[in-house]
Amino acid sequence: MMINAKQLIYGILCVLGPTLSYAQQHEEKRPNIIVFLVDDMGWQDTSEPFWTEKTPLNKKYHTPNMERLAREGMKFTNAYATPVCTPSRVSMLTGMNAAHHGVTNWTSPKANNNTDNPDDQFLPGNWNYNGLSPVAGVPHTVYATPFPQLLKNAGYFTVHVGKAHWGSAGTPGANPYNLGFIVNISGHAAGHPQSYLGQENYGNIPGKSTWQAVPDLEEYHGRDTFLTEALTLEAIKAIEQPIKDRQPFYLNIAHYAVHVPFNKDERFYRKYVDTGLDETEAQYAALLEGMDKSLGDLMDYLKEKKVDENTVIIFMSDNGGLSLAPPRSGKAHTQNLPLRAGKGSLYEGGIREPMIVKWKGKVKAGTVTEQYVMIEDYFPTILEIAGVQQQNVMQKIDGMSFAPLLKNPASIDSSRTLIWHSPNKWTNQDGPGINYKSAIRKGDWKLLYNMRDGSYELYNLKNDIGEQYNLAEQKTEKVKELARQLSKQLRDWNAPMPILKSSGQAAAMPDVTL
Structure with a gap:
């Protein structure tokens, strides 16, 4: 019996068909991953409550898509970052605690x-003010392997859109292409936009542009396109091809919103003025709703x-909501209530963030976990989700994967310690919990240490989320326990400390004053 060419090709396809189909199915099982990172968004800056009750602040804002994401995924009510932006972003990419990197x-x-401000008591310590570097030997940087590079090596199409702020201009870490991203849109060394307005070219005006002028978005210059919208349109364009090619992608969409300047997003601004908000707060609320639309x-x-069924979305903010007034209006440090203080502070208002994870079929819709997690946990978690091994990593990872929580949200580990370390003069305002502070949380207990005078504050967050009742004098043994754990970890990491002008010595570790 003779077999013609057409029959032969058909027969080969019949044999190979199941194999090709299996390969495609296997590739589709590698989930796409999106980290949706917001800048300076507080725990309460949403209509989706992250506490046990809906508060007046939750009623002030309108974020229906965050509500939708929470309905379809898992809400983390005890998610933490660092009190300011770059430390959080470096921790996320490296898996290292800020005191370590x-x-x-x-x-x-x-x-x-x-960037430390001048201070009467301290000189700046030896911190890494040039940021993250994927290349060894760059002064004042942490040399580490960023996880997007590992994803790229494993076949992921990696995209960064928006704020980068991982390293200073002229260093390798300033450029997302050096950190494992195949596509970079608008990510550079600056930490906020010069302008959100397309009519102002996002700051790119000859003779007027600064370091903060947002790059790459020339097609929107002169148009009535708010920066948040332009970044969203570009993010969608960037993932079109990998979706078409069935190639798994990682999208790091890091909005400049809701960082200052509070330009008016006219799509939403008027509705908030009509509800009685003043101009500043209406602008802020509009920035939030524009982010939510994205x-x-x-x-x-x-x-x-x-x-959508094969895409993991992880929503997070890089630090707590701004509570300095100005630029916020109203009484200072009330903008994140019931949490105390805000951005820059080691009180809960400066470090507790709104976090949601959606992964259809893997994460039960509408669930909540109270287990505390930290920004450095993103490194091991994302690699675990992607099925990528932590190979050829230069740094020691401090983060713990929260992937098991996605299956068992009721699981609680109260033995874990979280650490924050701010040995810097972030602002000239010595506000609550701001400047020269360290902190540790273990279970429901949280200890704050003041480097200026060696004093302690101890709070039970389960009973006192607002950190109003300092129990340090009543619970002296708990103070000693936590101060010793904090000090040991800071020493193990060789954490930077400010230098006393009076002696030229580093500020005392927390256990020295016990």
């Missing part, structure tokens, strides 16, 4: 520029392309 304050876009647009696009 030494980038303990925000990095300047200009290289070799220590989240919804991305979710809608994933559903339209039928990849």
